[in-house]
Amino acid sequence: TLVLIYVMLGIGLNIVVGLAGQLVLGYVAFYAVGAYAYGLLHQFFGFGFWMCLPIGGFVAVIFGLALGFPVLRLRGDYLAIVTLGFGEIVRLALQNWTSLTGGPRGVSDIPRPGLFGMQMDINTSTTYVYYLVLVAVVITIAVISRLKNSRVGLALQALREDEIACRALGMNPTIIKLSAFTLGATFAGFAGSFFAARQGLVTPESFTFIESAII
DSSP: OHHHHHHHHHHHHHIIIIISOOOOSOTHHHHHHHHHHHHHHHHHHOOOHHHHHHHHHHHHHHHHHHHHTTTTTOOHHHHHHHHHHHHHHHHHHHHHOHHHHOGGGOBOOOOOOOBTTBOOOHHHHHHHHHHHHHHHHHHHHHHHHHHHTSHHHHHHHHHHHOHHHHHHTTOOHHHHHHHHHHHHHHHHHHHHHHHHHHHSOBOGGGGSHHHHHHO
16 A cells, blocks of 8 residues: 555656656655645544545645745756755644644544445455555556646646747746646645555654655
């Protein structure tokens, strides 16, 4: 299950780094946002997994926009350094905002997704989560395959090859970059929700820079 979650994260990161050519080293921040969105929404409001999954993706998109706007003029190493800092800021905020996130203890007792309200034992629920993530990865691969040959995908690849030529052709690099950040963040948010459901616990230590490097 964890391998499939990393596959989903890798595909999401490939939108930003592979298709759009934007070197991002803080991708784990979006992963953390999705995981904590599920944990905190369940802890404070009692929301279930199926309600939190789209919310986790949406909150990650908001963070993608928050990162995308300030770095629109940056390229290469400068972009990598800023996004690395963004990832660390998110992790440190999760670690120090004790009243909301639980600090180093994190958020625990996160339930696994249910199937029409049925109660499942630990082995059945583990298998169920595995198949859910497997289906999510298949859907992700299908979406990205369609995206690569769509107008948006071709625009992302044009940006990667030559931003100046891209601008000369009448494309808007600002919109294209924001599209890359938000699309990549969405898949990371979904993956974070699946991670929280699998683990039943999320802590800041699960979202260090080494996770971005592994992805």
